[in-house]
Amino acid sequence: MAKDTKERILNAALEMFSQKGYEGTNIRELSASLGLVKSGIYKHYESKEEIWNALLDRMIAYYGERFGSPEHLPPVPDSPEEFIAMTMRMADLTIHDEQIVKTRKVLTLEQFRDDRARELATKHFLTGLTEMFTHIFSGMMDKGLLRLDDPAMLAFAYATPISALIHLCDREPEKTADAIRRIEAFSRHFLATYGVK
Amino acid sequence: MAKDTKERILNAALEMFSQKGYEGTNIRELSASLGLVKSGIYKHYESKEEIWNALLDRMIAYYGERFGSPEHLPPVPDSPEEFIAMTMRMADLTIHDEQIVKTRKVLTLEQFRDDRARELATKHFLTGLTEMFTHIFSGMMDKGLLRLDDPAMLAFAYATPISALIHLCDREPEKTADAIRRIEAFSRHFLATYGVK
DNA sequence: TATTGTAGTGAACGAAAGATCACTTGTCAA
DNA sequence: TTGACAAGTGATCTTTCGTTCACTACAATA
Numbered sequence: 001m002a003k004d005t006k007e008r009i010l011n012a013a014l015e016m017f018s019q020k021g022y023e024g025t026n027i028r029e030l031s032a033s034l035g036l037v038k039s040g041i042y043k044h045y046e047s048k049e050e051i052w053n054a055l056l057d058r059m060i061a062y063y064g065e066r067f068g069s070p071e072h073l074p075p076v077p078d079s080p081e082e083f084i085a086m087t088m089r090m091a092d093l094t095i096h097d098e099q100i101v102k103t104r105k106v107l108t109l110e111q112f113r114d115d116r117a118r119e120l121a122t123k124h125f126l127t128g129l130t131e132m133f134t135h136i137f138s139g140m141m142d143k144g145l146l147r148l149d150d151p152a153m154l155a156f157a158y159a160t161p162i163s164a165l166i167h168l169c170d171r172e173p174e175k176t177a178d179a180i181r182r183i184e185a186f187s188r189h190f191l192a193t194y195g196v197k
Numbered sequence: 198m199a200k201d202t203k204e205r206i207l208n209a210a211l212e213m214f215s216q217k218g219y220e221g222t223n224i225r226e227l228s229a230s231l232g233l234v235k236s237g238i239y240k241h242y243e244s245k246e247e248i249w250n251a252l253l254d255r256m257i258a259y260y261g262e263r264f265g266s267p268e269h270l271p272p273v274p275d276s277p278e279e280f281i282a283m284t285m286r287m288a289d290l291t292i293h294d295e296q297i298v299k300t301r302k303v304l305t306l307e308q309f310r311d312d313r314a315r316e317l318a319t320k321h322f323l324t325g326l327t328e329m330f331t332h333i334f335s336g337m338m339d340k341g342l343l344r345l346d347d348p349a350m351l352a353f354a355y356a357t358p359i360s361a362l363i364h365l366c367d368r369e370p371e372k373t374a375d376a377i378r379r380i381e382a383f384s385r386h387f388l389a390t391y392g393v394k
Numbered sequence: 395t396a397t398t399g400t401a402g403t404g405a406a407c408g409a410a411a412g413a414t415c416a417c418t419t420g421t422c423a424a
Numbered sequence: 425t426t427g428a429c430a431a432g433t434g435a436t437c438t439t440t441c442g443t444t445c446a447c448t449a450c451a452a453t454a
Contacts, residue, residue, distance in 0.1 A: 005401080019309065023220040027442060039444080040402050048442065109306060111368050112216065118368055126361055153386050156379075157358055164323055164357040171308050171315055182353075189350050193390060202431080224412060236414080237432050245412065 006044045008034055010058055013051050018102035021109040022052055056116050059103050063120060067128050074132070076139030080191050083140065084184065091162065091183050095169045095176060104170055125167075129159035146194050154194060161186055203241050205231055207255055210248050215299035218306040219249055253313050256300050260317060264325050271329070273336030277388050280337065281381065288359065288380050292366045292373060301367055322364075326356035343391050351391060358383050 012033045016025040027048060031038045045051045066072060074090070077083040094100050107121040133155035140146040146154070165179040165186075209230045213222040224245055228235045242248045263269060271287075274280040291297050304318040330352035337343040343351070362376040362383075 021218060021220060021306070021310075023218060024310070026440080028440085036401095037403055038442090039404075042443070043401055046443095105309060109218070109309070112302060112306070113218075113221070121368060122365065126365060150386070153383070156383065157354065157386070160361040161354055161357040163361060168319065168323060171318060186350070186353065189347070189354070223410080225410085233431095234433055235412090236434075239413070240431055243413095 005034075006054075009041060009044055009051060010055050013055050014099070014102050014106065017052070017055070017109070018105035022048075022113070052114075055106075056114070056120075059106070060116065060120055062103075063123060063128075067123075067132070073135050076136055076143065077145070078143065080145065080195055083136075083145070083191065084187050087162070087187050088180075088184060091166070091180060095166060095180070101170060104166070108167075108170070125163055126160070129163060130155045133159050144196055147196055149194065158187075158190055202231075203251075206238060206241055206248060207252050210252050211296070211299050211303065214249070214252070214306070215302035219245075219310070249311075252303075253311070253317070256303070257313065257317055259300075260320060260325075264320075264329070270332050273333055273340065274342070275340065277342065277392055280333075280342070280388065281384050284359070284384050285377070285381060288363070288377060292363060292377070298367060301363075305364075305367070322360055323357070326360060327352045330356050341393055344393055346391065355384075355387055 009030070012030055013025070016030055016033070025048075027041055028038045030051075031041050034040075041051075045054065074086060077086050104124060107117055107124055110117040111121040112118070130152070134152045137146055137151040137154045137158070141148055141151060162183055165183050169176045169179050206227070209227055210222070213227055213230070222245075224238055225235045227248075228238050231237075238248075242251065271283060274283050301321060304314050304321055307314040308318040309315070327349070331349045334343055334348040334351045334355075338345055338348060359380055362380050366373045366376050
């Protein structure tokens with residue numbers, strides 16, 4: 001039960017930090033959103049900063065087990081259509097999964113203030129996706145689905161436009177439908193450019 | 198002289214907001230950085246929020262006159278090397294110009310809190326660069342430097358990877374040299390893919 | 395049943411925040 | 425020379441912040 005409340009505090013903190021940032025969040029509101037009085041939080045965490053660090057620990061651990069390990073790499077698609085479908089599934093998840101969206105927003109807001117947030121932000125926004133697509137494109141070249149080229153360069157050229165559209169969704173959620181359309185259109189353009197017909 | 202101090206306050210605010218965010222900035226420190234005592238600021242602005250709004254006004258106006266008008270579009274390059282050179286000049290400016298860097302950081306930090314910041318962020322990070330390159334690529338296609346394709350799609354595919362590397366520089370300045378190298382490498386790859394030999 | 399530890403309460407604290415105000419200084423126009 | 429005004433000072437106000445503490449309720453254990 002104590003464990004449970006500690007977890008609930010982290011969830012509430014992720015929610016508030018992602019909307020108002022660390023400095024913009026206060027303990028009163030945070031406690032109130034859990035049905036607690038403000039001092040109640042201090043039974044579980046020593047300070048606001050400790051909550052922040054615990055949240056970052058959790059985000060880092062989550063990223064590590066979810067995206068950091070090789071066995072979580074998606075299978076290499078067997079056809080262009082399968083590649084599109086895989087991209088759209090991933091995009092849909094990363095754009096709509098609340099936990100992931102909030103994590104991106106927090107990292108966006110705190111990347112200049114906290115070194116660990118800075119590091120994790122680069123993984124989330126740049127290197128993570130790029131490495132994943134490097135692996136996929138390498139496999140697709142082996143299967144003769146993509147023209148032979150530097151897979152890391154193609155991955156960078158593919159991942160960053162998609163990442164830009166994901167950021168757009170975080171910033172202006174009303175443009176989500178359009179952004180998803182553009183991800184698909186861009187993917188098809190990418191295949192038309194680099195695919196083997 | 199009053200005008201001068203008002204301007205100096207905005208400069209100091211841009212500096213502090215870009216480092217600590219709006220909520221993380223306090224009037225005491227802001228005044229102190231100008232050699233004023235905290236109440237001195239209130240002779241020029243009614244409140245912290247008014248400073249924020251004035252700063253945003255200035256950022257919006259600056260963006261409008263700098264990037265918003267058609268006559269500030271760069272000339273269409275006449276050769277692949279000229280295209281690379283133009284890109285590298287622009288990248289160098291946008292990565293090293295302090296005012297521009299601080300503006301991007303402020304927009305990054307406040308995009309979820311302020312609607313005007315949200316809008317300007319999308320221009321800075323996505324639509325602005327894309328529209329500019331749409332124009333350039335369109336011209337390069339006319340000159341036979343680029344294969345015929347959708348210039349807006351190409352512009353999106355070119356601008357967003359560069360934008361991702363610019364964000365990387367903002368977040369981790371020690372990676373600036375590497376990022377600039379990658380911008381050039383990506384540009385050459387882009388030309389190798391879409392250029393007419 | 396008695397005891398002990400845990401989760402939560404409500405009052406209170408000091409520090410720091412944004413803002414106000416009476417006052418001084420210096421500049422410039424009448 | 426004088427009057428008015430703009431710019432800056434220092435004390436002070438109110439509010440809110442993060443945090444502490446004595447206390448209560450209650451569940452689990454011995």
